[in-house]
Amino acid sequence: MVMDKNDNPPIFSNAPYETTINELTPVGTQLLTVTAVDKDSNLDGNITYSIIRNLGIVNDGGDLFDIDTLQGIVTVRDNLDYESLGDGHKYYVIRVVVMDGGPNTKRSAYTDIKVNITDGNDNGPSYMYTGCLQHKMTCVSPKYTVDVTAITLNQELHFHGFPDVTGNAIRILAKDMDGIPSDVVFSVATTYPSGYDSFFSVETKKVGNYFQAIVKQVKSVELPRDFVILLKAEELSPEKWFAVAEISFVKHMTDNNFQTTISPQLSTAAQTGEKTTQSQTTDEFSETTVALIVVIAVTLTLVLCLSIAMACFVSRRRQYSSDKVPLSSLNGAHENRGYSAQL
Structure with missing residues (x-):
């Protein structure tokens, strides 16, 4: 019995791929479908697709597009921008990898998709x-x-x-x-x-x-x-x-x-040369007058309060003086009583 060996890599059909879309193409839009075949049988012949980053190529679009792993349908993943692309390079490049299902040794192949971008009216x-x-x-x-x-x-x-x-x-x-x-x-x-x-x-x-x-x-x-x-x-x-x-x-x-x-x-x-400061002068005069009146009123209030306080102080002093008994009178009374007792 002859056993199949995983000795054939997947091969893309109709490669290379190229398409043209507008920069305003909505996210989720299908662009194209890539296909590949593998001559091996069983698991060795099962193939899956993926997109990889390739920073070594101009305008790598690996982050801007998605691919269905089984069907190879490529869709827009993120917003595109015509203005961000350099002059003479108004396109993105997508690197697609296809891999077979060999359980031990896996074989793969890759191809690039060139996506030309046309300008859309997205800037004012x-x-x-x-x-x-x-x-x-x-x-x-x-x-x-x-x-x-x-x-x-x-x-x-x-x-x-x-x-x-x-x-x-x-x-x-x-x-x-x-x-x-x-x-x-x-x-x-x-x-x-x-x-x-x-x-x-x-x-x-x-x-x-x-x-x-x-x-x-x-x-x-x-x-x-x-x-x-x-x-x-x-x-x-x-x-x-x-x-x-x-x-x-x-x-x-x-x-x-x-x-x-x-x-x-x-x-x-x-x-x-027309006069333009009349109202300003009037306003300044009014403010000065009001300030002067306030100062005079405060001063008069303070003087009145001080006068009332002084009058109260003098009145209390007089009352205290009239109510106090002289010390000499008290001493005289004791002396008289003592003299009478000796008699």
Whole structure:
């Protein structure tokens, strides 16, 4: 009787494998099925599949995909990211191992699956300027300032980043962060206080890989103190991802690099020499008067209390003096009684 020997390794069918999916492919999606055969019989011919890590290859995808051990079905295990892949390497490589069931000596083989990744619209626009707080190469909560004393009607506003690490005027720039980016358009999302949207115009200009916001004040108006524009950068796509930046209108003080928020009407009054401190002087005078009255009242109260205490003290002294019997009188009485007894 001839006994079968485990002398044949498993062999993949139709290898190598390659497929293409979008980076937004949901977790659990089936990609393809790998198959292998083993010419040995019985346990030696039973085969199982597995995925192993291979850090020696570019863009190893061992952690991102799963495989059914018996059927060889490959599925998405984790979220994919087109942007994290290097230029010219927009794919993952999965190393699949097939092993037979030999009880003593096991034989195996492996093959690689190349999974090409296409870009999906999973990132929105991002503002960019030096000094902004960044996370994953994007500005978080971007903020700009405008000097209200430098505003000219119908002229482009000049911006400074916040924090202002350069000290120079900068442009407001944004771009879509997808690998294949969409165009970006700017607009006024809202103002604070509200109702001032129509007093400003916003144009979008392409500058290299970025888009620039050109903002102008087109109507004369006395802006309220602490005025803010929320500027929206929106990508031109069905998803319409967008990002919002805050533009604060401030007065930049050149001395000591101090800056404070101020309304344009206050700035104009200071330039034309109008009196702007009357209410402040009145308030200071009122506070001084009240303080003086309080001091006088406290002083009078203390004097009154001291006077009452002194009067009580004097009265008690007089009463004590009138009730006390002189010592000489008591001594005289004893002497008289003793003299009478001798008689």
